[in-house]
Amino acid sequence: MLEINSLVKSYGGILATDSLSFQVETGNLHAVIGPNGAGKTTLIQQISGETKPDSGTIIFDGKDITQIPIHLRSALGLARSFQITNIFSDMTTWDNVSLAVQAKTGHSFHFWKDARRDAELRDPALVVLEQVGLSSRANIIAGQLSHGEHRQLEIAMALATQPKMLLLDEPMAGMGQEESTAMVEILQGLKGKLTILLIEHDMDVVFTLADQITVLVYGRKIATGFPEDIRKNPEVQAAYLGDGDSHA
Amino acid sequence: MKLSPRATIITLLMIGLGAVPLIADGIDEPFYTVLFSRMLILSIGAVSLNLILGFGGMVSFGHAVYLGIGSYVVGIGTFHAVEDGVEWMGNGFIHIAIAVAASALAGLFIGAISLRTRGVYFIMITLAFAQMFYFIAVGNENYGGDDGLSLYTRSDFLGLFDLSNDNSLYYLNFFVLVASLYLTHRLTNSRFGKVIRGTKSNEQRMKSIGFPVYRYQLVAFVIAGAICGLAGVLSANQTDFVSPSVMHWTRSGDLIIMTVLGGIGTLFGPVIGAVAFLLLEELLSGVTEYWQLFFGPMLVLVVIFARGGIDGILVGLDRWWQNYFLKKKAEEN
Numbered sequence A: 001m002l003e004i005n006s007l008v009k010s011y012g013g014i015l016a017t018d019s020l021s022f023q024v025e026t027g028n029l030h031a032v033i034g035p036n037g038a039g040k041t042t043l044i045q046q047i048s049g050e051t052k053p054d055s056g057t058i059i060f061d062g063k064d065i066t067q068i069p070i071h072l073r074s075a076l077g078l079a080r081s082f083q084i085t086n087i088f089s090d091m092t093t094w095d096n097v098s099l100a101v102q103a104k105t106g107h108s109f110h111f112w113k114d115a116r117r118d119a120e121l122r123d124p125a126l127v128v129l130e131q132v133g134l135s136s137r138a139n140i141i142a143g144q145l146s147h148g149e150h151r152q153l154e155i156a157m158a159l160a161t162q163p164k165m166l167l168l169d170e171p172m173a174g175m176g177q178e179e180s181t182a183m184v185e186i187l188q189g190l191k192g193k194l195t196i197l198l199i200e201h202d203m204d205v206v207f208t209l210a211d212q213i214t215v216l217v218y219g220r221k222i223a224t225g226f227p228e229d230i231r232k233n234p235e236v237q238a239a240y241l242g243d244g245d246s247h248a
Numbered sequence B: 001m002k003l004s005p006r007a008t009i010i011t012l013l014m015i016g017l018g019a020v021p022l023i024a025d026g027i028d029e030p031f032y033t034v035l036f037s038r039m040l041i042l043s044i045g046a047v048s049l050n051l052i053l054g055f056g057g058m059v060s061f062g063h064a065v066y067l068g069i070g071s072y073v074v075g076i077g078t079f080h081a082v083e084d085g086v087e088w089m090g091n092g093f094i095h096i097a098i099a100v101a102a103s104a105l106a107g108l109f110i111g112a113i114s115l116r117t118r119g120v121y122f123i124m125i126t127l128a129f130a131q132m133f134y135f136i137a138v139g140n141e142n143y144g145g146d147d148g149l150s151l152y153t154r155s156d157f158l159g160l161f162d163l164s165n166d167n168s169l170y171y172l173n174f175f176v177l178v179a180s181l182y183l184t185h186r187l188t189n190s191r192f193g194k195v196i197r198g199t200k201s202n203e204q205r206m207k208s209i210g211f212p213v214y215r216y217q218l219v220a221f222v223i224a225g226a227i228c229g230l231a232g233v234l235s236a237n238q239t240d241f242v243s244p245s246v247m248h249w250t251r252s253g254d255l256i257i258m259t260v261l262g263g264i265g266t267l268f269g270p271v272i273g274a275v276a277f278l279l280l281e282e283l284l285s286g287v288t289e290y291w292q293l294f295f296g297p298m299l300v301l302v303v304i305f306a307r308g309g310i311d312g313i314l315v316g317l318d319r320w321w322q323n324y325f326l327k328k329k330a331e332e333n
Helices: A040-048 A070-076 A093-102 A119-131 A147-160 A177-190 A203-209 A227-232 A234-239 B005-026 B031-053 B064-083 B092-114 B119-139 B166-189 B191-201 B203-208 B213-239 B249-262 B269-287 B292-305 B309-332
Strands: A002-011 A014-024 A029-033 A055-060 A078-081 A165-169 A195-199 A212-217 A220-225
Touching: A002 A040, A014 A040, A014 A055, A014 A212, A014 A220, A029 A040, A029 A203, A040 A055, A040 A078, A040 A165, A040 A195, A070 A078, A070 B203, A078 A147, A093 A119, A093 A147, A093 B191, A119 A147, A147 A165, A147 A177, A177 A195, A177 A203, A203 A227, A212 A227, A212 A234, A220 A227, A220 A234, A227 A234, B005 B031, B005 B166, B005 B269, B005 B309, B031 B064, B031 B166, B031 B213, B031 B249, B031 B269, B064 B092, B064 B119, B064 B213, B064 B249, B092 B119, B092 B213, B119 B249, B166 B191, B166 B213, B191 B203, B191 B213, B203 B213, B249 B269, B249 B292, B249 B309, B269 B292, B269 B309
Parallel strands: A029 A195, A029 A212, A078 A165, A165 A195
Antiparallel strands: A002 A014, A002 A055, A212 A220
């Protein structure tokens, strides 16, 4: 589904992505882990199109997307959620997701009909809200939701664009135990239905959910494979797991 | 149906605006019709600016340029109609058609370039374009240059209505204002409007869910320009005079002030703002020549203490009213 080939990105002499190559198989939940500053967010920004790589290619679903703008990547079926909550905080939860649905229903040069009474937008949005457990909060202004609910809304908006692949940038960041558990359940529900690239700090979560894991250190891939292999890999243990802090 | 205090005040304002010529004639003060006519025209300008500024977050500092384009279409048209006897050039419908088309085209040109920038650069580049048009008008000696052009006659609407009558012009202005408000209402709640408002709220997210925001912003910019061009047609007829000063940058500033004073991003905010602005100007300038000395601090106070402008105060009033009734109900139980 996704193929990263010798990707390079540097910021003033610091290599944030150092000739990185790996593949994400269709239907897999592929996790990318690594200590702080490993270049995980930079990687996701290059895949989603917010940052242009210096060199290398990104192939998504058979197409080279390295140079195309963000909104076209989204149209091809690549959706991302953000590490820092990034929603329309002055609109209701339902409006947020409806807008994401609208992005997939052709052009928006419709000037007259009331979009808030448009079943073509409202119904699918409610289905997605149901899926992430937010339907009871549909009519709340999104800015007033709790932190955990913001993260759920992030996922809902990504899902509403009916993506083939989901890029999740630390969906568990800053969550309490209870909220984390709820999020893991949501991700478990999505697993297998679409391809997911998950960037995550929490090792327990990664080893519970991931089919494949890639480990980054200073922008370089030091290992990629099944969770059990990663766990045993001495290089990974030395660089990352061996410091005794499972939450890094 | 029970109206909230805010809805009541806005309804009364609109009914009051509609009744101005009747009242002015009744008390034999036709001057008020002229004053309120100006309010209506600038309201239309502010409503159109609000579409991009309030709903779209595009701070255009050159919106008066369309007032100028609309005005000059009428000025140049009637000039040739009278001087050269070219009758169709005095036709009001043709004035409107050309003014709207020319303003839309100018909006397309200015927007296509300006919308590639953001923030302070966008403000400066829209200002620069407006100044460019301003100096074109100043330099055009055929049509009066700096001194402007007096209209010998107003736009001719084929006898359907006679604009030389101030009351007819007033009702035309009122009709256009109501129509532009209804258009804004439909637009901002449509799918198109959702994209515009979403882009104001969070542009990065709009792009990441797949919206090519530039083209939607550009269309909004063009629509706002076209509506304001229509206001320009009305403005020239109102003042019987066209000069570069209608599109001076301070005029653009006035439109922004009206919109902010009334409440940006709300339907009626710009109307409230335009009425309040011109009333204050009228009242204060009657007291002192340096009326801006008092108007400025007032504006600062509104911006600091009432972030939603006057309409924001009305929303607060609604909330207070609601709480008052809830409390009363609780006490009764």
